[in-house]
Amino acid sequence: MERVQVPYDYQLSKTLARLANPGLLLVGTKTSGESNVMTIGWGTVGIVWGKQVFTVLVRPSRYTYEFIEESGAFTVNVPTDEMRAWTAFCGTKSGREVDKFGSHGMTVTPCDGLAAATIDAAPMVYECRVVHHNDVIPAHLAPDIEARSYGGSDYHRLYYGEILAARAAEGY
Numbered sequence: 001m002e003r004v005q006v007p008y009d010y011q012l013s014k015t016l017a018r019l020a021n022p023g024l025l026l027v028g029t030k031t032s033g034e035s036n037v038m039t040i041g042w043g044t045v046g047i048v049w050g051k052q053v054f055t056v057l058v059r060p061s062r063y064t065y066e067f068i069e070e071s072g073a074f075t076v077n078v079p080t081d082e083m084r085a086w087t088a089f090c091g092t093k094s095g096r097e098v099d100k101f102g103s104h105g106m107t108v109t110p111c112d113g114l115a116a117a118t119i120d121a122a123p124m125v126y127e128c129r130v131v132h133h134n135d136v137i138p139a140h141l142a143p144d145i146e147a148r149s150y151g152g153s154d155y156h157r158l159y160y161g162e163i164l165a166a167r168a169a170e171g172y
């Protein structure tokens, strides 16, 4: 999809609404060029260290985790309404078992100057370079959140991605 560069907070309320439902699409790409995609429902967009940052939370059990660990980069892709079913699919199937792109005729395009790729069908994308990560510290977590979200294992890694470019389709 043809897109133009936009400010990082362009249509931010739309991005946050899609984060809540049906989720956004997080893509990691290995140095070999292979990409994987998973749905995310949690994340933040804001300013840290004077940089525009998209922070995503990824459990180590996710296949996508390996991709971001290797490349130090990721993209966040906003789905259209037509992509709802695929977004649900990407949030329930692992790339270890199925090629989530190929099985649904989805394609990606490599980013310029970043070991990452964006989903061609997505009307808005964020291209991010990991500038920091940290892991959820169980002892620092409110007990109700620990019980509801973890139960003792697979604590998220938070990747702070400097937004190098935000791009949107014209008229989006």
Ligand SMILES: Cc1cc2nc3c(=O)[nH]c(=O)nc-3n(C[C@H](O)[C@H](O)[C@H](O)COP(=O)(O)O)c2cc1C
Pocket (backbone or CB within 6 Å): 022, 023, 036, 037, 038, 039, 040, 041, 042, 043, 057, 058, 059, 061, 062, 063, 064, 065, 088, 090, 091, 092, 093, 094, 095, 096
């Ligand atoms: C709506 C929705 C939101 C999700 N949000 C997250 C998230 O923020 N972080 C996470 O680690 N997993 C999240 N998941 C789960 C992953 O998308 C899911 O485990 C996926 O199959 C992982 O794919 P992978 O193994 O190919 O990386 C979410 C799933 C759904 C359906």
